[in-house]
Amino acid sequence: MCGIVGYIGKNEAWPILLEGLKRLEYRGYDSAGLAVLSNGAIDVRKAVGKLKALEACIKDNPPAGSVGVGHTRWATHGRPSDENAHPHTDCSGRITVVHNGIIENYLELRTELEGRGHKFTSETDTEVAAHLIEEYYAGDLASAVREAAKKLDGSFALVVMAQDEPRCLVGARRHSPLVVGLGDGETFLASDVSAFLRYTRRVIYVDDDIVVSVGSSDVRLFDLDGAEVEKAAETVDWDAAMAERGGYDHFMLKEIHEQPRALRDTMRGRLNPDLARIELPGINLSEEDIRRIERIVMIACGTAYHASIAGKYAIEELCRIPVEVDVASELRYRDPIIDERTLAIVISQSGETIDTIVGLREAKRKGAKAVAVTNVVGSLAARESDGVLYTYAGPEIAVASTKAYTTQLMVLYLIALYLAQVRGTIDESRAAALRAALWELPGQAEVILNDYSEVVKAAERYYCFNGFLYMARGINLASALEGALKMKEIAYIHAEGYAAGEMKHGPIAMIDPTFVTIAIAVQSKTYDKILNNIKEVKARSGEVIAVANTHDETITNYADRVIRVPQTEELLSPVLVAIPLQLMAYYVACNRSPNVDQPRNLAKTVTVE
Ligand code: F6R
Numbered sequence: 001m002c003g004i005v006g007y008i009g010k011n012e013a014w015p016i017l018l019e020g021l022k023r024l025e026y027r028g029y030d031s032a033g034l035a036v037l038s039n040g041a042i043d044v045r046k047a048v049g050k051l052k053a054l055e056a057c058i059k060d061n062p063p064a065g066s067v068g069v070g071h072t073r074w075a076t077h078g079r080p081s082d083e084n085a086h087p088h089t090d091c092s093g094r095i096t097v098v099h100n101g102i103i104e105n106y107l108e109l110r111t112e113l114e115g116r117g118h119k120f121t122s123e124t125d126t127e128v129a130a131h132l133i134e135e136y137y138a139g140d141l142a143s144a145v146r147e148a149a150k151k152l153d154g155s156f157a158l159v160v161m162a163q164d165e166p167r168c169l170v171g172a173r174r175h176s177p178l179v180v181g182l183g184d185g186e187t188f189l190a191s192d193v194s195a196f197l198r199y200t201r202r203v204i205y206v207d208d209d210i211v212v213s214v215g216s217s218d219v220r221l222f223d224l225d226g227a228e229v230e231k232a233a234e235t236v237d238w239d240a241a242m243a244e245r246g247g248y249d250h251f252m253l254k255e256i257h258e259q260p261r262a263l264r265d266t267m268r269g270r271l272n273p274d275l276a277r278i279e280l281p282g283i284n285l286s287e288e289d290i291r292r293i294e295r296i297v298m299i300a301c302g303t304a305y306h307a308s309i310a311g312k313y314a315i316e317e318l319c320r321i322p323v324e325v326d327v328a329s330e331l332r333y334r335d336p337i338i339d340e341r342t343l344a345i346v347i348s349q350s351g352e353t354i355d356t357i358v359g360l361r362e363a364k365r366k367g368a369k370a371v372a373v374t375n376v377v378g379s380l381a382a383r384e385s386d387g388v389l390y391t392y393a394g395p396e397i398a399v400a401s402t403k404a405y406t407t408q409l410m411v412l413y414l415i416a417l418y419l420a421q422v423r424g425t426i427d428e429s430r431a432a433a434l435r436a437a438l439w440e441l442p443g444q445a446e447v448i449l450n451d452y453s454e455v456v457k458a459a460e461r462y463y464c465f466n467g468f469l470y471m472a473r474g475i476n477l478a479s480a481l482e483g484a485l486k487m488k489e490i491a492y493i494h495a496e497g498y499a500a501g502e503m504k505h506g507p508i509a510m511i512d513p514t515f516v517t518i519a520i521a522v523q524s525k526t527y528d529k530i531l532n533n534i535k536e537v538k539a540r541s542g543e544v545i546a547v548a549n550t551h552d553e554t555i556t557n558y559a560d561r562v563i564r565v566p567q568t569e570e571l572l573s574p575v576l577v578a579i580p581l582q583l584m585a586y587y588v589a590c591n592r593s594p595n596v597d598q599p600r601n602l603a604k605t606v607t608v609e
Pocket residue numbers: 301302303304305347348349350351352353356399400401402485486489604605606
């Protein structure tokens with residue numbers, strides 16, 4: 001996955017492109033490049049490594065000009081190197097391309113193009129696009145890009161610039177995001193709005209198989225047959241400050257702190273202050289549709305998958321509908337049992353994760369209705385589902401997902417309560433208690449964030465330990481898995497999440513004095529059983545940190561350290577438990593790695609299978 005940006009307007013392009021790339025760096029950061037139309041010729045600059053390397057190599061001698069394209073890369077075809085960094089150019093150097101996605105038939109195209117005399121300078125799939133466009137170019141860049149797009153299999157968002165057409169940039173997309181930003185006498189093209197939010201919030205989301213030609217004050221969209229298509233502009237409600245670090249050392253820490261606000265925004269309009277009922281118009285299912293549901297399949301990856309595990313517990317308990325949760329990359333290959341009485345719930349922060357999208361398509365092909373839970377307006381998941389429930393988390397820039405996770409949980413609780421309300425599967429007093437508890441969650445999250453000194457102290461004590469084991473029972477199994485994932489991905493420490501009852505079937509063998517166990521011991525049906533599990537770990541000289549409720553005195557007799565969270569309904573507790581676990585991973589990582597926001601080998605959105 002990569003980030004792309006294009007600019008055409010009245011200002012110097014390079015600082016705007018660099019700024020845009022900084023906002024997109026979460027999408028990939030192994031090399032970067034930009035190209036500016038400078039004094040009638042295309043000036044390309046590239047550097048392997050993070051964006052800072054590119055910045056350093058252009059700042060003493062920047063390319064002058066007000067039209068340009070930029071790219072930040074997460075390697076798929078070809079190792080990170082200057083040659084493989086984008087932009088890529090055709091043989092003449094008159095056409096240059098930045099690309100996000102994977103061109104699946106690139107080898108075949110490359111062989112054909114080389115056979116016709118084209119000279120390649122990189123190992124990338126992208127370069128075939130530059131040479132194909134060169135072949136079709138006869139003075140009209142939009143039509144050359146259109147013809148080339150017809151030849152490409154796979155996924156792409158392209159932004160193309162031609163030396164001979166200095167007044168336009170051309171974009172095209174299939175399955176990878178591309179959005180146009182409409183400024184005042186300037187126009188942007190980018191993988192996502194955060195690249196240009198400081199200049200404009202008026203956007204056009206480009207659809208699949210559409211080619212867009214932009215000048216500084218005009219935008220035209222075409223289908224692949226060349227017919228002009230209309231698409232209205234929209235105004236996004238994110239502002240530039242939401243995509244800045246705002247005084248925090250890392251985006252991750254800022255995003256952890258944004259959770260009370262994000263939870264409130266996600267609840268707004270769905271649960272009103274009178275707490276009377278849940279309204280979910282975005283779900284786009286009639287009451288009849290809801291009553292007909294026989295099973296639910298949840299499709300997600302990574303952190304979103306962990307949210308779906310909590311969602312399963314909540315929906316099964318409240319709605320008595322069987323729920324299957326599936327790691328999206330497995331779903332399509334196992335011929336899942338899905339039919340027109342199945343509801344697919346697709347959970348994806350980005351709405352662009354390819355495994356999740358493919359799972360969504362598979363569920364729809366088998367007749368299911370689909371509802372997307374996503375953070376990105378106009379994303380693929382949103383567009384391809386029958387209904388969409390947005391998590392109003394705001395832009396999530398850190399690679400490790402935090403506020404997206406807790407807002408996904410919030411939406412899943414709202415879904416569970418809404419389905420139960422329509423199907424009449426819980427009595428009103430229980431529903432009212434859950435609605436009231438839901439309403440309290442943002443304030444309780446604030447309480448955790450007002451003082452987490454115990455977490456910081458624990459991180460200082462344990463950051464050089466060899467491994468972390470997270471154990472929990474019931475719905476907090478999701479918390480254990482998510483806590484372990486956070487630790488692995490940003491601190492690079494081996495960590496496992498386990499159902500506590502399973503400890504004695506294997507993992508307990510790993511316990512020794514260099515291994516920390518984090519036990520989720522909030523009030524629950526299985527509280528006493530967790531205490532027993534803690535005893536078993538202590539008996540084997542393991543260190544135990546418990547995450548427990550504020551007034552729980554008992555726990556101090558069992559665990560070495562206690563991290564407190566306010567008490568809520570067991571079913572809702574994963575929202576609160578998530579926060580200290582995120583902070584724990586964050587502070588352990590700060591003690592070990594300089595790359596908390598951009599951990600090695602990862603990218604924010606995985607648009608490759
Ligand atoms: C972990 C993380 C990933 C994502 C996963 C799915 O912190 O961020 O595991 O959760 O790649 O991404 P989305 O939600 O965009 O589909």
